[in-house]
Amino acid sequence: MESLAEILISAGLVIGGIFGLVGSFGLIKLRDPMSRLHAPTKATTLGVGGTLIASMIHAPLFEGHLSFHELLITLFLFLTAPVTAFFIAKVHLHRNERPETLPTPGEDRLWATHDADRDGNRD
Amino acid sequence: MKILARLIPHPLLTALLTVVWLLLVNRWSLNSLLFGFFLGLVIPVVTAPFWPDRPTLRGPLKIAEYLAIALWDICVANVIVARLILFKRAQDLEPHFIAIPLDLRHPEAITALAATITLTPGTVSADLSADGHYLLVHCLHAPDPDSVVEEIKDRYERRLKEIFE
Numbered sequence: 280m281e282s283l284a285e286i287l288i289s290a291g292l293v294i295g296g297i298f299g300l301v302g303s304f305g306l307i308k309l310r311d312p313m314s315r316l317h318a319p320t321k322a323t324t325l326g327v328g329g330t331l332i333a334s335m336i337h338a339p340l341f342e343g344h345l346s347f348h349e350l351l352i353t354l355f356l357f358l359t360a361p362v363t364a365f366f367i368a369k370v371h372l373h374r375n376e377r378p379e380t381l382p383t384p385g386e387d388r389l390w391a392t393h394d395a396d397r398d399g400n401r402d
Numbered sequence: 403m404k405i406l407a408r409l410i411p412h413p414l415l416t417a418l419l420t421v422v423w424l425l426l427v428n429r430w431s432l433n434s435l436l437f438g439f440f441l442g443l444v445i446p447v448v449t450a451p452f453w454p455d456r457p458t459l460r461g462p463l464k465i466a467e468y469l470a471i472a473l474w475d476i477c478v479a480n481v482i483v484a485r486l487i488l489f490k491r492a493q494d495l496e497p498h499f500i501a502i503p504l505d506l507r508h509p510e511a512i513t514a515l516a517a518t519i520t521l522t523p524g525t526v527s528a529d530l531s532a533d534g535h536y537l538l539v540h541c542l543h544a545p546d547p548d549s550v551v552e553e554i555k556d557r558y559e560r561r562l563k564e565i566f567e
Contacts, residue, residue, distance in 0.1 A: 298480060305487040309542075314497045316526050317483060317542040324521060325480035347425040354422075361520035361527070368528035368540065381538065382501040384531030394532040 284340045291333030298326035312371050320364045327356060409443065411450060414459065416442035457508045457566050468561045472518050475557075479523020486524070486543050499528070500547045502537045502554055511566040512537070518558050525550070 305318025331349040338346035372381075372392040384390055410416050416439075423438030424430070459465065486495065506512050516527040516537060524542040531538070544550050 298484060301484045301487055305483075308487060308492055309495070310492050311497065313499075313526070313528070313540045314495065314542055316540070317524060318487060320520060320526060324476055344429070346428060348428055351422065351425050357517075357521060361517040364520050364526050365516070365528070368526060372529055372538075381499050384501050384536035384538070385503065387531035387533045387535050389532045390529045390536075390538055391532055392529050 281340070284336055288333045288336050291329045291336065293329075295326050295329030295331075295333065298329065302326060312375070313368065316364055316367055316371075320360055324356065324360065328353065410446070412446040412453075412456070415446045418442075419445055457510050459565055461565060464561065464565050468558075468565060471557070471561070472522065475522045479521075482523045483542065490543070495543045496545055498541045498544045498547050500539050500541060500544065500551060501531075502539055502551050504535055504537055504559070505555075506559060506563060506566065507534075508566050509534075511562050514566075515554075515558055515562055519554060525554070 302318050306315055309315045309318060331352055335346060335349045338344060369392055372390065373396065378389055378393050381390060419442035420435070420438040423441055424434055427434040427438075504512060504515075506515060512530070512534065516530075519525050519527040519537070519539055524544075526540045527537055528540050529538040530536070539550075539554070541547065541550055
C-alpha cells in the first residue's frame, strides 16, 4: 500500500516536472509573442496540477492529516492564469497589431483594444 | 423568506466563501465553520454594488458537466501543446488569429467562455470586439480555423448558454 502511494506520488512529481520543463522550453522555441503565450499558460497548468496531486496524496499518508490547500491553489491558478494571459495579449495588440492585421469583427468593425486607441486613450 | 433573501442576497457566494475559508484553515472545526459562514454573510452584502445585474445560474448538473468537460479538455490540451512544442519545428506551426461570433450576451458568461478558451489547448482569448459581439482568439496551430470556431461554439458556448440564459 505504502509503496503504491509512493509510486503515485513520484509519478505526479515527474509528470509535473516534465510539463513545467516543456512549458519553459516552449518559451525559447516558439517565435512570436502570441505563440509564446501558449507555452506557459497551457503546459504549466498540468505541471502544477501534477505536483499538487502528489502533495495531496502525500499529506494524509505520510503526515497524517488531510490537506485541501492544493484545491485552493488550483482554483486561484485557474482564476488568475486567464487574466495574466489576457493582459499580455492586450499589450501585444496595442503595440504590434493594427486593425488590418486582425480578422474583422463583423458589424462591430474594431476590436476593443483598437477602439480605445482611436478614442485617444493611448498612453 | 424575504428576510432570508435580504440577509443572504447571494447564497452561492455565501456557500463558496464558507467552503474556501474552511479549505484555507485546512482543519475541520466548528469555530472555522462559523467564522467562514460569518464572512460568507458579510462579504456579499459589502460587495453587492459590484454585481448589479447578476445572472441566475441554472442547472447544477449542467455546471458540473461543463466543469468536467473543461477539466478533461485542459488535460488533453496540455498533451497536445506539449507534443507541438517538442516535436514540431517552429516554422511548421501555423499560428492564427480567429474571430468567434458570440451568441452569449451576459458579461459573466463571456468571461467564463474567454477563461475556458485560454485554459484549453492551443487557444488564448485575446480581445473582445468594440460592442462585445465577437471574441478574438489566438490559435497556436490551426491549419483549419473554421473547425476551431465550430468546436468552441458547440462544445463550450452552447453549454454556457444553457447555464446562464
